[in-house]
Amino acid sequence: MGERSRGVTISDVAAHAGVSPASVSRVLNGRQSVDPDIVRRVQASIATLGYAPSALARNLVLGRTRTIAMVVPDLENPLFQGILKGLSLAAAGDGYRVLVADTAERVEDEEATALEARGRCDALVLCAPRMPEERLRRLVDRVAPVVVVNRPLPELEVPIVGVDYVRGIRDLVDHLVALGHRRLAYVSGPEASASNAERVRGVDEALAMHPAVRIDRIPGGSRPEDGEAVADAVAAAHRAGVTAVLAFNDLVALGLLARLRELGVDVPRELSVAGFDDVPMARYATPRLTSMSVPRAEIGAQAWSRLRTLIDGGSVDHSVLYRPRLEARESTATAAQAVA
């Protein structure tokens, strides 16, 4: 028989306890000192009436909701899932909840979605890897406080929590080169993706550092299907001399792995394959997938930490850029084996 009667207000409690609403408010919020006797009576009344404060009313009068929103292009991407998890847990630790706003990859709607979501809460975490930079720059100060995740945005008063994809790719190439590979291929991600652009820069920098190395570019995508679809091209590249492949991310790498096996390409004996992001499944793949680990939950937690500072009126924290960590597993091996 839950006391589901909507409408037990603070005044009801006040009346029942024989005090003023203000006093009830005080005991509710532990404000100032209140006569112990009143505290007791109020608490008793609250209990018997089954009173629960209206969050809506508090939101209005206080001007804050203790809610933040996270705008993501696709909730199905393990990277964003991990970030959301970390964000949600960290925020919960401070009594905040997070609202999800999945833009379903529709870049045109991202701006409107962000504005709408922002209207319902106190701050925003923005993941908009494909939004044109100009638009993002304008958006960012209409939705402050905000932290931008996973894309660079130079010279702006906005905290960024990101991943150093450039460095990550360079490190990954170094790993492959150390294994003896000289002919590599990069299966690229979505054209408009900021993090793909970063990876491409990483590839270019790597080339500059390894004059003897060659890295072909193969247009790919961001999902397992894309990895499967590009397998033929990868196999062809392999026949043409490529001994190692870097995929845009793990999902692509995993799809690629599955299809390569069916095509009879032996990974890693004939061809090494590496992913990026180190999604949970990477280490359970066959062969276990070499990847660049990205601290997903930590990114979420850091985003919250910065947001909280901003919400509390603090000034912009330093941005963070995580350097991915190499997780060398079975899918990459020495080129010698490949030659054998």
Added chain:
Amino acid sequence: MGERSRGVTISDVAAHAGVSPASVSRVLNGRQSVDPDIVRRVQASIATLGYAPSALARNLVLGRTRTIAMVVPDLENPLFQGILKGLSLAAAGDGYRVLVADTAERVEDEEATALEARGRCDALVLCAPRMPEERLRRLVDRVAPVVVVNRPLPELEVPIVGVDYVRGIRDLVDHLVALGHRRLAYVSGPEASASNAERVRGVDEALAMHPAVRIDRIPGGSRPEDGEAVADAVAAAHRAGVTAVLAFNDLVALGLLARLRELGVDVPRELSVAGFDDVPMARYATPRLTSMSVPRAEIGAQAWSRLRTLIDGGSVDHSVLYRPRLEARESTATAAQAVA
């Protein structure tokens, strides 16, 4: 330069347009008929002042937030991710957003979390696979409107959107038996999990229908690590004559697959392995994992559909129970091969 000046209120607009706040409210909501000229002036003022209605104020006066919350034990589980995705998209279609409340597997906090989250929004989607039934029953009518996902709850005025795990397991066993398997094993999920209990019932029913079949029970878990950990026991069972294994879910199956390979057990030649849920990665595993497909996004969408009815004051819709669909892939094969 964003008009970030907090505090353009409806009265400001009214003053600027030379009308009353009530009129502004009317044009804002398209209520009643308003003089076309006033409409124009108001819209102009709104534009030049950069006015945006306060969602907080509307929430209070209207008594609704157009927000719902989803309580989940673990956002990292692909099953819940898929449901969240479907829920979020469906709700967005009606102008609703969803708040996530991850209880981080802490069953003790689920009740408090649910109540707190409910206080901030209009309705709840509850995923609480391990909450004791008694507590759940009590909780459910304190948080109405609510729909319960993924667990049975007989004789209660609450819509349920769920999966027929009993039937799913039976169908899966049928598949295995049809392949010639007679000695099976079930790697069970978390003790307290309602859906594990259902699966166990499925196993029992299957046994009743196939007198010649034997199904051992091996304690497992719900994550890939659990699958890895149980691989030795599974290998031993295999040596003892078991030719097919059903895992609690795909994550366990995937972990199991990875470790079995290292133990030198050939799947599916020596041993068939099947998962449950058909997570996105299942079909990219090596071998591609046989699983029971569950319409994750659809579950989310149906949950929203029911919630919406309830929110609009409608009466409880019929509950739905999805029958999982067999996705027979490479990881299960005829027992003949196993014998060979």
Added chain:
DNA sequence: CTGTTAGCGCCTTCAT
């Protein structure tokens, strides 16, 4: 220490 008085920003009768 406690009660009274004002709003927070908006919507909605109720008159006009």
Added chain:
DNA sequence: ATGAAGGCGCTAACAG
């Protein structure tokens, strides 16, 4: 068709 007034439920001054 429009404006004035009241209130959603709560908190933050201010007096007392």
